[in-house]
Amino acid sequence: MLVIQNLYKQFGSLVAVNDFNLTVKLGETVVLMGPSGCGKSTTIRTINRLVEPSRGRVMLNGANILAMEPDELRDVRKRIGFVFQHFNLIGRLTTLENVMLGLVMGGTDRETAECKATEALTKVGLENHLAHRPDQLSGGQQQRVGIARALAYEPELMLWDEPTASLDPILVREVLVVMEELARYRASTMIVVTHELTFALRVADRIVLMDKGSIVEEGQPSEVFVKPVSDIGRQYQELIEYQMNTQAQSLAGKR
Numbered sequence: 001m002l003v004i005q006n007l008y009k010q011f012g013s014l015v016a017v018n019d020f021n022l023t024v025k026l027g028e029t030v031v032l033m034g035p036s037g038c039g040k041s042t043t044i045r046t047i048n049r050l051v052e053p054s055r056g057r058v059m060l061n062g063a064n065i066l067a068m069e070p071d072e073l074r075d076v077r078k079r080i081g082f083v084f085q086h087f088n089l090i091g092r093l094t095t096l097e098n099v100m101l102g103l104v105m106g107g108t109d110r111e112t113a114e115c116k117a118t119e120a121l122t123k124v125g126l127e128n129h130l131a132h133r134p135d136q137l138s139g140g141q142q143q144r145v146g147i148a149r150a151l152a153y154e155p156e157l158m159l160w161d162e163p164t165a166s167l168d169p170i171l172v173r174e175v176l177v178v179m180e181e182l183a184r185y186r187a188s189t190m191i192v193v194t195h196e197l198t199f200a201l202r203v204a205d206r207i208v209l210m211d212k213g214s215i216v217e218e219g220q221p222s223e224v225f226v227k228p229v230s231d232i233g234r235q236y237q238e239l240i241e242y243q244m245n246t247q248a249q250s251l252a253g254k255r
């Protein structure tokens with residue numbers, strides 16, 4: 001279980017995350033949404049201290065990540081997968097080597113690392129691309145390598161920071177399909193920052209809406225998007241209605 005208590009982050013005079021509290025159950029998928037600049041990325045990055053929060057507690061299975069010494073932090077980070085918007089693959093390494101690299105650097109022997117990396121790449125449907133280099137892959141495939149890199153650690157918690165944001169719409173789908181499968185399989189607890197409404201509607205167990213650094217609303221998609229209680233929630237509701245109406249009208253026009 002992940003328990004985030006009073007998480008707070010200030011950049012100079014700007015409060016980016018303002019007393020954020022959230023409890024995430026094992027295997028749950030929480031989607032964090034909100035307007036640009038409301039603090040989603042900063043929140044998710046403070047969980048494993050890619051960004052050092054100003055104060056708060058992040059308890060993963062009872063241990064406070066924010067109070068950990070470097071050695072302990074390094075160990076706990078092996079149990080937390082992070083998928084970024086930019087895949088940051090190493091161009092001269094193959095797909096397999098890119099996924100193996102972190103494991104080997106973390107002390108896993110090469111044979112075990114190769115086994116785990118192959119298994120992770122198979123989970124994301126890239127078992128036939130092990131020897132390819134990043135420039136031989138599409139953006140969607142490159143992001144799937146990024147996902148496999150996180151999965152290879154068999155993480156108990158996966159943090160996703162806008163994993164589809166740098167992909168064109170056709171490639172977005174292939175990444176969302178992989179994410180959806182992972183969420184349904186409940187292999188790990190997932191916190192996903194995304195603007196992908198369809199994914200949020202279909203896959204999230206819980207939606208957390210943020211505005212100006214604070215949580216303004218949370219609940220199941222059917223609550224937040226159907227009976228919103230916040231302005232941000234109402235804006236998403238209108239957007240969903242608009243998209244559904246537009247699609248219905250264009251379908252009707254084609255008949």
Ligand SMILES: Nc1ncnc2c1ncn2[C@@H]1O[C@H](COP(=O)(O)OP(=O)(O)OP(=O)(O)O)[C@@H](O)[C@H]1O
Nearest residue numbers: 011014015016034035036037038039040041042043
């Ligand atoms: N390293 C930093 N130094 C100073 N200010 C920062 C830093 N990182 C983020 N901020 C500011 O903190 C606020 C929250 O940023 P954050 O990236 O967390 O928002 P976000 O909701 O993820 O936005 P987006 O959806 O556009 O990615 C913004 O005002 C941003 O400019």
